[in-house]
Amino acid sequence: MEKSQICFAISQKKNYNMPFNHAMIMAAGRGTRMIPLTNDIPKAMAKYNDTTLIGNGIAALKRQVKNIHVSVGYKKAMLAAHVIEEGVASVFCTEGKGPAWWIYNTLLSGLDEPIMVLTCDNVVDINSLELLNDYKDKNCPACMLVPVKPIEGIEGDFIFHCESRVTELSRVKKADKYCSGIQILNPKKINRITEATDDFYIVWSQLISQGELYCSDIFPKKWYTADTSDQLKNLNAGRL
Numbered sequence: 001m002e003k004s005q006i007c008f009a010i011s012q013k014k015n016y017n018m019p020f021n022h023a024m025i026m027a028a029g030r031g032t033r034m035i036p037l038t039n040d041i042p043k044a045m046a047k048y049n050d051t052t053l054i055g056n057g058i059a060a061l062k063r064q065v066k067n068i069h070v071s072v073g074y075k076k077a078m079l080a081a082h083v084i085e086e087g088v089a090s091v092f093c094t095e096g097k098g099p100a101w102w103i104y105n106t107l108l109s110g111l112d113e114p115i116m117v118l119t120c121d122n123v124v125d126i127n128s129l130e131l132l133n134d135y136k137d138k139n140c141p142a143c144m145l146v147p148v149k150p151i152e153g154i155e156g157d158f159i160f161h162c163e164s165r166v167t168e169l170s171r172v173k174k175a176d177k178y179c180s181g182i183q184i185l186n187p188k189k190i191n192r193i194t195e196a197t198d199d200f201y202i203v204w205s206q207l208i209s210q211g212e213l214y215c216s217d218i219f220p221k222k223w224y225t226a227d228t229s230d231q232l233k234n235l236n237a238g239r240l
Contacts, residue, residue, distance in 0.1 A: 019132040020116050023065040024102065027054055027083075027120035028073030028094045033228045042075040044120035045082055046232055053226060054079075054120045058086045064128040065116060071102050098198025103187050105196075112188040114140065119181040123235060125222035126182070134218045135184045138164055142193060142212040143185040143204070147177035148223045154231070156180075159215050166213040169204060177215070180223055184216075 031043025038046075044054035051059070054070070061068050067089035072079045073096070080091045092106050103109060114135055116128065126146070135144050145166065147159055156178030160168040169179070194206040207213035226232040 018064055018066050019129045020065045021113060022067050022069065022089075022108070022111065023061050023116040023118065024069045024071065024108065025054060025057055025061075025083075025088075025118050025120055026071050026099050026102075027079060028071045028076075028097075028099070029120075030074045034232065037229060037232075038074075042072075042079045044079055046226065048123070048226070048232075048236060052082070053123070053232075054083060055086050057118060057120065057122060057124075058083065058088060060124070061116075061118075062087065069108065070120075071099075073097070098200075100200045100203050101198035103185070103190055103203070104198075109187050109191055112186065114184045114186055117183045117185055119225070121226045122181050123222070123224045123226065124180070124182065124220045126218070126220040131184065131216060131218050134216050138214050138216075140186065141214045142189040142207050142210075143183055144214040144216050146180050146182035146184070146216045146218065146220065148180040148220060149176070150174075150178055151224075154225060154227070161215045164214050164217065165211055166204075166208055166215050168208070169201075180220060181225060182220070 027044040029043060031038035034043050034046065045052045048056050058068055069090045069092065070083045070088050071092050071094045073094050076093055076095055083091060092102055094101050114132065138144060145159060150156065157169045157171055158173060158175040158178045159166060160175055190203065193210055193212060194203060197203060204213055224235055226235045
């Protein structure tokens, strides 16, 4: 399949004190659980303090990542213009595709290095150098999930693992940690050992079967996700 080269801006920022060369913020979704707000704007542009959800994420990443990329879909032109103003390196249109599609079908697919991946609704404080060192300590697997402690009212995939190697993910069975929406992955390695898909559950399932999905020992210092209008209100009100 021909690699998608749909991007609205490309630049290469060089700051060799930053642990990661690249990060991807996934922001293509419809945000149905925030209707009616998302009838007019993409979820990523929901107001958070004096900026937006994605603006906050970009600002935090700029201190730790050289090049920030964003996937857009719903209201793509509006969101692309917004994140370009925020200084991202590139914008990929994944409209009509699943969240994992970009791994196999964009210019990032050939990168043979770790990329930090987040969702646009993540509000997080994490030490990326500690995270990268943990990834290296685990021999640089194809993918490493960053866990959080379960928070009442926020859904997540519970992580089961043996010595950091993930053995199962479940929304039904309970464990003491679940997925935060943050992961470190190597696109080239994933392309080499899995069949292409646009579904992260299928990616993870293939990696579990090959022993290439890991769980980090590093937890975010702060983590919250705004997936609903009520959660967004709580976030803006500081009720975390």
